Amino acid sequence: MSSFFMFLTFYILATAFPLYVKDSLHGNEQQMGLAITIYVIGGVLLRLFSGQWVDRFGKKKMAVIGMIVFLAACLAYFGAKGILLFLIVRFVHGMSYAVASTATSTAASAMIPDSRQGEGMGYFSMFMSIAMVIGPALGLFLWKDKNVNVLLLGVAVIAALSLLFTLLIKLPRREGAVDSSSVAETEAAGPETSGVPVSTGKKRLGLSQFIEPKAVPISLVGFILAFSYSSLSGFMSSFTAEIHQTKVTSYFFVVFAVMIVAFRPVIGKIFDRYKEHYLYYPGIVLFAVGMVVMSQAHSAAMVLISGVVMGIGYGALLPCFQALALKLSPAHRRGSANGTFFLLFDLGYGLGSYFMGMIASYSDYRVMYLVAGLIPLLSVAVYYILHHRHAAKHAVPGQGAKAV
Structure with missing residues (x-):
């Protein structure tokens, strides 16, 4: 529930703030994308540290801190009347989102048995999908009178609920012992204590202190997916207005998320019992x-069909990527693995929002969605080279269904 309300806030503002920039600040498509991009840049910068902080200081502690700042940023929008101050608050808001989302995701994974990570993280991310369907529709509803105070009041209440549920999180006792105190003790005792590898000397100053290397390959694939997906939340309402199908926007996100939720139980079990390749390809x-169908849509029916197809595909990919990032990384580096995954996913989303807006401004939304449909195919080569082929080389004979 904590994660749900946080992502609900994210999707409300990801949909409404580009319209706010366009209608109230008279911005163009690039500036509409910047309302999302600056938020993600703040998140990306903190992702470099959020995973390490979660591993070192504790999941719940960092989740609470992140959510407090998250709520404070929502309240700060009331005083951000100029574009510069607005973007500064968006930047800080993105930073708080990075810390809170990394901490809550890591807390969720800590509660799930290792043998059911795919299924468990699938259910956890399902609430993000539910927020994905409610958020854009609620964002459009709150912005229908173009009153930013109504929008911000609704967002502030939702962010407060997110903080409330964060305070109610109860981690397993065994996981609580792995947080800040145990890490400090382990570092003080030396690298051979507790059987947990601890870097020392110059090695701790390297990039691996902030990034979990084993989570990078699948996170790069997630980067490409997010780059393409960014074209939906930021520009969907403008595209449907262009084709004179404004009313279908909310229904598109409903259909998109219903497909994700409907197939989620099956997808999680496939991940845990078989090869992840059966989900990815x-x-x-x-x-x-689905993106290509969207680029050719002239009617509400085609928009909804694209939502069905994309929803099934996206629903198979996101939990698969996140569960793989955790599965391939050491248990004591789950926070860093989550931080690494979200770092690249958010970076893809932020850069995508800007470049998709640029494409739309120089051509039109149809070309933008066609490009967004071709980009995911690039990830096939990245996935095969960095993960599939590597996993096949290191497969242990006789593992049965789980052998790669």
């Missing part, structure tokens, strides 16, 4: 096809 093709 069909999922990426469906997502790409």
Whole structure:
């Protein structure tokens, strides 16, 4: 519930703030994308540290701190009347989101048995998908009278609920012992204590202090997916207005998320029992096809069909990527693994929002969605080279269904 309300806030503002920039600040498509991009830049910068902080100081502690700043940023929008101050608050808001989302995701993974990580993280991320359907529709509803105070009041209440549920989180006792105190004790005792590898000397100053290397390959694939996906939340309402199908916007996100939720139980079990390739390859093709269908849409029916196809594909991909990032990383580096995954995913989303807006400003939304449909196909080569082929080389004979 904590994660749900946080992501609900994210999707409300990701949909409404580009319209705020366009209608109230008279910005163009690039500036509409910047309202999202600056938020993500703040998140990306803190992602470099958020995973390490979660591993070192504790999941719940960092989640509470992140959510407090998250709520404070929502309240600060009331006083951000100029574009410069607005972007500064967006930047800080993105930083708080990075810390809070890394901490809550890591807390969730700590509660799930290792043998059911795919299924458990699938259910956890399902609430993000539910926020994905409610958020854009609620954002459009709150902005229908173009009153920013109504929008911000609703967002502040939702952010407060997110903080409330964060305070109610109860981690397993065994996980609580792995947080700040145990890390400090382990470092003081030396690298051989507790059987947990601890870097010392110059090695701790390297990039691996902030990034979990084993989570990078699958996170790069997530980067490409997010780059393409950014074209939906930021520009969907403008595209449907262009094709004179404004009313279908909310229904698109409903259909998109319903497909994600409907297939989530099956997808989680497939990940835990079989190869992740059975999810990735069909999922990426469906997502790409859905984008191409969107680029050719002239009617509400075609927009909704694209939502069905994309929803199934996206629903198979996101929990698969996040569970893989955790599965491939050491248990004591789960926070860093989550931080690494979200770092690249958010970076893809932020850069995508800007460049998709640039494409739309120089051509039109149809070209933008066509490009967004071709980009995911690039991830096939990245996935095969960095993960599939590597996993096949290191597979242990006789592992049965789980052998790669």
